[in-house]
Each structure stands twice: as C-alpha cells, then as structure tokens.
Amino acid sequence: MKFRCAVVMAVLAVTVAAAAAVPASAAAPVYDADGRLIPPSDYREWIFLSSGLDMSYRARGGDDMHMFDNVFVKPEAYRAFQDTGTWPDQTVLVMEVRGARSKGSINKRGQFQTTEGMGMELHVKDTARFAGGWAFFAGDGNGPAAQIPFQAECYSCHREHGAVDTTFVQFYPTLLPLAEKKGTLSAAYLKDKDGAEAAK
C-alpha cells in the first residue's frame, strides 16, 4: 500500500455491510459492529517499512501541496515476512499521511514531516473475512476506518502491480531483496518490466 485511492473521498460515505467480528487473538485486526476497522493505537511503535513524498501513479497535478506517506506493519507480520518472503494472515499495514514543509527551524531546502496528520489508510489481510484475502480501509486516524468497496481501483491496481501478495513491496526497500531471495515476487510484478526495475 503506497497510493491513496483517488476514489477514497467519494466512497467513504458508502455504507459497508459487514457483521461485527470477534478477533481471533489480541494481535488480530479489530472491527466495530458496522465492519469498520479500529485503527491500532500503537502503530507508531510498529515496524517502519518506508516513506514517500508526493508519490502518485498520475503524472499530473498536486504540485502545490506536499505530503509524506509513512508505512508501518505489525511486528508479527514483519517477522513472518523475514522468514517466508510473504505476508501471514491477519497482517495489518498502516499508511499514515502527514504534512510536509520545507522551511522551518534551521531547514532551508527539501521537505520534513510536520505534526499535521492528513489521514490514514489500512490494508488488512483477513482471509476468513474478505474474498481475495485483503481489504482497504480509510479514515482520519482518530476513529474507526470505513472499508473501501472492493470495486475501487486500489484493489485492481494492487492485484495487477503489487510485488508480493497484492502489496507494493517494490517500494519497501528492506523487503524487496528478501522477496527476491525467497522467490515470492508476483507474476504480475515480474512481467511488468517497469516494475521489475523499480527500487534498484
């Protein structure tokens, strides 16, 4: 997960029909009675995968506002990835979106991250719950996050371009070499020559 779905804002109001679930363990994703995901309160103590600035799959627009994306994963899932090169069930990836600023304190160039939170997206692997295994959720980071409907383009884009199990491991520099070594890179990624050249 490294790209904000362009349709997120339009679909957040869509009602998601899903039953409440009881987590299988304390480490499992937690949903409310409306099927919304409760964001983990301690994700800033999870394992950091990478950050990007103003990343986009669109060539145009957005040059007047800058944002960082920070991606974190649950430690249990990270450790399983170290062993296997892929994600276990109940993996949760958190993408925190944060303001960027150039001038402040002694900084004069480039961009640093500010205290301004600008949203959160979560990518959850819960095979007992979701057809296809994974679902995306979006929110402001402070309350429950609504599921993004399966027809949104995030799902097809991640399926068609994700390097490992529909996730954008090509943008996670410490995981990409592991996946190469373990032979877990997706066929979709390997046949995408631009993708295969990424992050090298």
Place this chain on the structure above:
Amino acid sequence: MKFRCAVVMAVLAVTVAAAAAVPASAAAPVYDADGRLIPPSDYREWIFLSSGLDMSYRARGGDDMHMFDNVFVKPEAYRAFQDTGTWPDQTVLVMEVRGARSKGSINKRGQFQTTEGMGMELHVKDTARFAGGWAFFAGDGNGPAAQIPFQAECYSCHREHGAVDTTFVQFYPTLLPLAEKKGTLSAAYLKDKDGAEAAK
C-alpha cells in the same frame, strides 16, 4: 539528528583516540577497541521517528541528487521519552540515508525510497564517555562508525538549535507535542522564533 554534517567526509579519516569500553548492558551502545561505534544490526526494528527528503540547512545546491533520511531510536529510549519528554542515558539515534527515485513501477511523481543505502549517522548519549553527554558517529552502515570530532559543526548546531537535549525533536512530529507538554523544550529552541514555528 536530521542533518548530515557537511564536514563528515573531511573528518572521517581523523583518528579518534578513545579506549575500548564494556557496555553496561546489552542495550548499551557498543564500541570497538578504536572507539568506533558498532552500528546496531536491528535498527530497522527500532522506533521510527521521521523521514525527510533532501533536508538541508544550506539554501543552495544538491538539486540533482535526492536522498531520504530515516531516523530510528532505540525502543527503551523512545519509551523513556514518552514518560519524561527527554532522552535517557545510552540513547542511540540512527539516521539512515537512502536513495530517492521518482519513476519506477507505477509511480510517476514524487519520490520513493530505493534499496540504495547511502550512509549512516548515529547520535549517542553516553554521559560517562563523552563530555557534553553526546557524540556523533558516521559510517556506511556496514561496519564500525568513526566518531565525528567534537569541533565539527554538527555539535554546535545541535547545541544551538536542537529542541530537546541537543536533538532535533522539532523534526520528529510525534515527539514535539510531547516535549511541549512535558516542558522539556530547550531554551535555545524557544528563543529561536523560526524554530518555535517549525513543524506546526
């Protein structure tokens, strides 16, 4: 620590006179017989503080190459900061410098982090060892890191502008509000109006 010392390359060859030390605990910084710091092998599992792109206290230059800085801190030190708003003895901050790239896989704009490691700086609080409490070390991340001499400008700049205990907490968005709340912001930072406006 958020700024690469401009003098690092020039001073890395300087011999640092320091005796070998036995760490007080497994969590303590580890030095070799020449006083170089052994980089922690597991810092990517430490707590992420922030990242920046091309940050610099110089207004000019460097526009043709892009780099991300990722800063991590030892979990024990992070937890102490949550309680106190400042750093305990034996804090280690790691700044990993990493390549940035715009076009790759499906990305068309902005910058993402690549697998290219471009160096590492470490900022260590070891009051029994260093006059002033802290020292900087620089290396390539793969072997022992040489201490940067105390006369280098990193030390004076961090003393004169660091928001908390000579560290650039003004660029660590989850820690700055904590330091404000705990009243641990430095006088140097508070009297620096530009600094006080940073990251807001």
